[in-house]
Amino acid sequence: MKISWTPEAKVSYFNILDYLQYKWGLTEVRKFVEKTDFVLSQICKTPNMFKKSKSKDIRIGFISKQTSLFYRIKKNEIELLTFWDNRQDDKRLKY
Numbered sequence: 001m002k003i004s005w006t007p008e009a010k011v012s013y014f015n016i017l018d019y020l021q022y023k024w025g026l027t028e029v030r031k032f033v034e035k036t037d038f039v040l041s042q043i044c045k046t047p048n049m050f051k052k053s054k055s056k057d058i059r060i061g062f063i064s065k066q067t068s069l070f071y072r073i074k075k076n077e078i079e080l081l082t083f084w085d086n087r088q089d090d091k092r093l094k095y
Contacts, residue, residue, distance in 0.1 A: 001044045002077045009080040016067060016083055035063050040078075047073045058095045070095045 020028045039061050050061045061069040070081040081095060
């Protein structure tokens with residue numbers, strides 16, 4: 001399946017990378033990128049593997065204890081919506 005990134009997904013992903021580099025260094029950035037790539041490859045193979053969010057058509061993939069990925073399955077495409085820091089107030093989350 002094809003993966004598409006919304007502008008919000010790109011911004012949230014790179015914000016996490018910037019934070020990791022600032023706080024922990026390039027090693028942690030590489031680990032996060034590898035975890036994300038692994039989760040995306042799993043989603044491509046089995047798109048419905050993660051639980052649904054409050055919205056029926058949106059699913060939540062877990063990158064790490066601190067980070068979740070919200071995505072939507074379309075016909076032959078997986079649309080990445082946002083990367084979410086799980087330590088944030090979930091009242092701000094729109095999915």
